Amino acid sequence: MSKNITKRSEDYSKWYNELVVKADLAENSGVRGCMVIKPYGYAIWEKMQAELDKKFKETGHQNAYFPLFIPKSYFSKEASHVDGFAKECAVVTHYRLKTGEDGKTIEVDPEAKLEEELIVRPTSETIIWDTYRKWIESYRDLPILVNQWANVVRWEMRTRLFLRTAEFLWQEGHTAHATEKEAVAEAEQMLDVYADFAENFMAIPVVKGFKTENERFAGAIETYCIEALMQDGKALQAGTSHFLGQNFAKAFDVKFTNQEGKQEYVWATSWGVSTRLMGALVMTHSDDNGLVLPPNLAPIQVVIVPIHKTDEQLEEIREEVKKVTDQFKKLNISFKFDDRTTFKPGWKFNEYELKGVPLRVAIGPKDLENGTFEVARRDTFTKEIVAKDDIVTYVQDMLEEIQSNLFNKAKTYRDSHITEANSFEEFKDLLENKGGFISAHWDGTIETEEKIKDLTKATIRCIPIDRKEEDGICILTGAPSKGRVLFAKAY
Amino acid sequence: MSKNITKRSEDYSKWYNELVVKADLAENSGVRGCMVIKPYGYAIWEKMQAELDKKFKETGHQNAYFPLFIPKSYFSKEASHVDGFAKECAVVTHYRLKTGEDGKTIEVDPEAKLEEELIVRPTSETIIWDTYRKWIESYRDLPILVNQWANVVRWEMRTRLFLRTAEFLWQEGHTAHATEKEAVAEAEQMLDVYADFAENFMAIPVVKGFKTENERFAGAIETYCIEALMQDGKALQAGTSHFLGQNFAKAFDVKFTNQEGKQEYVWATSWGVSTRLMGALVMTHSDDNGLVLPPNLAPIQVVIVPIHKTDEQLEEIREEVKKVTDQFKKLNISFKFDDRTTFKPGWKFNEYELKGVPLRVAIGPKDLENGTFEVARRDTFTKEIVAKDDIVTYVQDMLEEIQSNLFNKAKTYRDSHITEANSFEEFKDLLENKGGFISAHWDGTIETEEKIKDLTKATIRCIPIDRKEEDGICILTGAPSKGRVLFAKAY
Numbered sequence: 001m002s003k004n005i006t007k008r009s010e011d012y013s014k015w016y017n018e019l020v021v022k023a024d025l026a027e028n029s030g031v032r033g034c035m036v037i038k039p040y041g042y043a044i045w046e047k048m049q050a051e052l053d054k055k056f057k058e059t060g061h062q063n064a065y066f067p068l069f070i071p072k073s074y075f076s077k078e079a080s081h082v083d084g085f086a087k088e089c090a091v092v093t094h095y096r097l098k099t100g101e102d103g104k105t106i107e108v109d110p111e112a113k114l115e116e117e118l119i120v121r122p123t124s125e126t127i128i129w130d131t132y133r134k135w136i137e138s139y140r141d142l143p144i145l146v147n148q149w150a151n152v153v154r155w156e157m158r159t160r161l162f163l164r165t166a167e168f169l170w171q172e173g174h175t176a177h178a179t180e181k182e183a184v185a186e187a188e189q190m191l192d193v194y195a196d197f198a199e200n201f202m203a204i205p206v207v208k209g210f211k212t213e214n215e216r217f218a219g220a221i222e223t224y225c226i227e228a229l230m231q232d233g234k235a236l237q238a239g240t241s242h243f244l245g246q247n248f249a250k251a252f253d254v255k256f257t258n259q260e261g262k263q264e265y266v267w268a269t270s271w272g273v274s275t276r277l278m279g280a281l282v283m284t285h286s287d288d289n290g291l292v293l294p295p296n297l298a299p300i301q302v303v304i305v306p307i308h309k310t311d312e313q314l315e316e317i318r319e320e321v322k323k324v325t326d327q328f329k330k331l332n333i334s335f336k337f338d339d340r341t342t343f344k345p346g347w348k349f350n351e352y353e354l355k356g357v358p359l360r361v362a363i364g365p366k367d368l369e370n371g372t373f374e375v376a377r378r379d380t381f382t383k384e385i386v387a388k389d390d391i392v393t394y395v396q397d398m399l400e401e402i403q404s405n406l407f408n409k410a411k412t413y414r415d416s417h418i419t420e421a422n423s424f425e426e427f428k429d430l431l432e433n434k435g436g437f438i439s440a441h442w443d444g445t446i447e448t449e450e451k452i453k454d455l456t457k458a459t460i461r462c463i464p465i466d467r468k469e470e471d472g473i474c475i476l477t478g479a480p481s482k483g484r485v486l487f488a489k490a491y
Numbered sequence: 492m493s494k495n496i497t498k499r500s501e502d503y504s505k506w507y508n509e510l511v512v513k514a515d516l517a518e519n520s521g522v523r524g525c526m527v528i529k530p531y532g533y534a535i536w537e538k539m540q541a542e543l544d545k546k547f548k549e550t551g552h553q554n555a556y557f558p559l560f561i562p563k564s565y566f567s568k569e570a571s572h573v574d575g576f577a578k579e580c581a582v583v584t585h586y587r588l589k590t591g592e593d594g595k596t597i598e599v600d601p602e603a604k605l606e607e608e609l610i611v612r613p614t615s616e617t618i619i620w621d622t623y624r625k626w627i628e629s630y631r632d633l634p635i636l637v638n639q640w641a642n643v644v645r646w647e648m649r650t651r652l653f654l655r656t657a658e659f660l661w662q663e664g665h666t667a668h669a670t671e672k673e674a675v676a677e678a679e680q681m682l683d684v685y686a687d688f689a690e691n692f693m694a695i696p697v698v699k700g701f702k703t704e705n706e707r708f709a710g711a712i713e714t715y716c717i718e719a720l721m722q723d724g725k726a727l728q729a730g731t732s733h734f735l736g737q738n739f740a741k742a743f744d745v746k747f748t749n750q751e752g753k754q755e756y757v758w759a760t761s762w763g764v765s766t767r768l769m770g771a772l773v774m775t776h777s778d779d780n781g782l783v784l785p786p787n788l789a790p791i792q793v794v795i796v797p798i799h800k801t802d803e804q805l806e807e808i809r810e811e812v813k814k815v816t817d818q819f820k821k822l823n824i825s826f827k828f829d830d831r832t833t834f835k836p837g838w839k840f841n842e843y844e845l846k847g848v849p850l851r852v853a854i855g856p857k858d859l860e861n862g863t864f865e866v867a868r869r870d871t872f873t874k875e876i877v878a879k880d881d882i883v884t885y886v887q888d889m890l891e892e893i894q895s896n897l898f899n900k901a902k903t904y905r906d907s908h909i910t911e912a913n914s915f916e917e918f919k920d921l922l923e924n925k926g927g928f929i930s931a932h933w934d935g936t937i938e939t940e941e942k943i944k945d946l947t948k949a950t951i952r953c954i955p956i957d958r959k960e961e962d963g964i965c966i967l968t969g970a971p972s973k974g975r976v977l978f979a980k981a982y
Binding site: 027029030031034035036037038039042043045046062063064065066067068069070071072073074075076082087088089090091092093094095096097098099104105106107108117118119120127130131134140146150151153155167169342 | 518520521522525526527528529530533534536537553554555556557558559560561562563564565566567573578579580581582583584585586587588589590595596597598599608609610611618621622625631637641642644646658660833
């Protein structure tokens, strides 16, 4: 089996599109802009969900579920929110179909028109704050720390699997607090949760930062983000956490009685990550041979392939393998023993390479004689012969080693692609010839930000949380600046 | 705090509606027919999901995700399916809104009309079989054993929380097989999975059976179901599994090459349970004091309430409690130590009774002296004083005892409410004065089934899988019958 995937160096974008489909992660559906997430891709998403859900619960959050539909009028209530979200969206206008005159086709029943159109949620702040009004009376009802796992729809004209689809899956946290300080602390805490998850679970290094006013979530006072860098030098926003102030509380009249008996508006946050992370995963670690998965996210961590000529050999192999996999089960190492006889070992090697299985263990007649296994790493392509008594410990250690190697490799790449530019010429040259994050001074105005975007397609990805104070001049206007921001072309 | 819930004997339906809201399970939203599932209710649903998901995976299924939207034309492809599902549904006709002339309100942009309307999925057979066509070429690609956790929408005119809502959450399994035999076996296996789950996890006894032709899923050759009995004598369909034959394969042209190299249509099943199970849970076990939850489903299995006058006492209690809860953690017993001083113990007792927490442990100054705890059961209201050295074992045993007690209690009620009727008079009398399942002979025709429904509102819930062959005559028409079926009024 030839993989037939375009090389990254030839056409990175094509490589991505082909890999997502060939590795069985997702594919386009018959519905414009909507994807099918295939079992192998969904198994990875489930691992992300499980880990995030655990982290949310450890930080005191509970899950709940709010309606898919939002009455159109809700969007008019928060002025900036409507511009950001209610424009490109799926609108439900009718609630019935009827059989056409030919008795076969079906058509919309004009008599079943809704009084008020319903919007398929693009994000749930409005419906949730309309609900919170009923839940909150006094400071005793606060904080509310709720998360929702859901599908959302944003009518995108140009879609790409995982990166930009009309429907996608995500989680959206929505919290309500008695004080500004507490809400800000929550938004910052969730940013840390996301950064920890990205780096220590997905092996994707991220920069934590603030969005500029221009790039903020519609309705937010402050948007925090984590920004990752893909192998082609383009940035990808991997998660956001918003401090919403009292905007939604005011729009939906959500007040509480404080400890002094006075009425106050409630403070809010929201935060989310989505199936976009699947795209970040692919573009951070994978190579021309297919997916490369960090062991934490691999549906199959170890694949075991028997190499045999006779049925007796296969039986012998099976016995040896069982001793090992019994240990794997106890250690929660996920494995697959692929003893199908309909496919040759070489075909299988290729297949699991494409699917990004971190470790491949092969065992043949020679191994039986010598009491060994051959273990191959997906990330480095190195192979070792391991004695059967050592195999379990070896695999266990190696999975950890691969997890940290992938992070370190990505971090080395990312760190070497944060470059300072001190003039607009230098900036353009770096963008053109090197890519990555460009750290540069900016005068703080929306006008300059947009002009740079028009001229170069680069946007301000974030103002890093840990940036140094440093006097400088804006690369475009020469106006004074107090510190650098990170620019990049982005997904 | 008074619970203020209507008594079941006064108005069962009102009792249910009030309890669901007051116990914080769910509430109506601002969107007609759509509910908000509150954190406490959602925590119960998550436990159901986790258990079902485990069972699905143990039986070889994988999760995947298919689009929310289905092009209208897909529904015309399977003739019986369109009548069943595509009529009362949410129809997306536009993909954009614009700001109105007042600059504030927003309205549908008439220029953004979709070429083909999209239906919000009421069930996913059509979109999934449209996808399977691309996945299946040869017998080697079969079986496909896929499940999806998703939201679906059916435009119901009269809605009730959990029982009948426009949007609900569910899982839908969709499998593809090479042979009829294998597909039938799959449909039957999943029925068994559901029955096992209902009885051994939810403590809800169920009858396994077949649906009559009239009550079959639109597009199915055979619909298997599990039927439960609520405390008011009405039945509730708790899960269905469908053998779909080759209907969807033919509608979507899904063929495979068999081992002999010949083209054949693929065989299908689908099966699902939904948030409706939350309604079944409430109406099987709960009482006039509030929810009663089987320990398997209780978000909090044990609540511990301190009774103290001084801070020193509370400190002492805290120490004793910690020793116990450390053990609970190791044993995966979920607990809450409610040491809030803003609420009195009596208020808390009431609250946790309403929420259905299976065991309440109280500890006061006297218990400190005596080295004891007071343990109260939610299901029987019995209390016992337990020595602190025995408390962990006692709680562990008691949780098992409550789980089986609830099942036995429900089963005794259910078994005593399956009554044979041998004439239509007897049938009507039983329906009127006793309720429950009525086991009666029926002549096997749709006409009789519908006539009985018109006359009594009772429907055939199922033809029990294990029914005896027995010659008899139809209660309505006197025509011959080979065995009894179960009638009931139903949710």
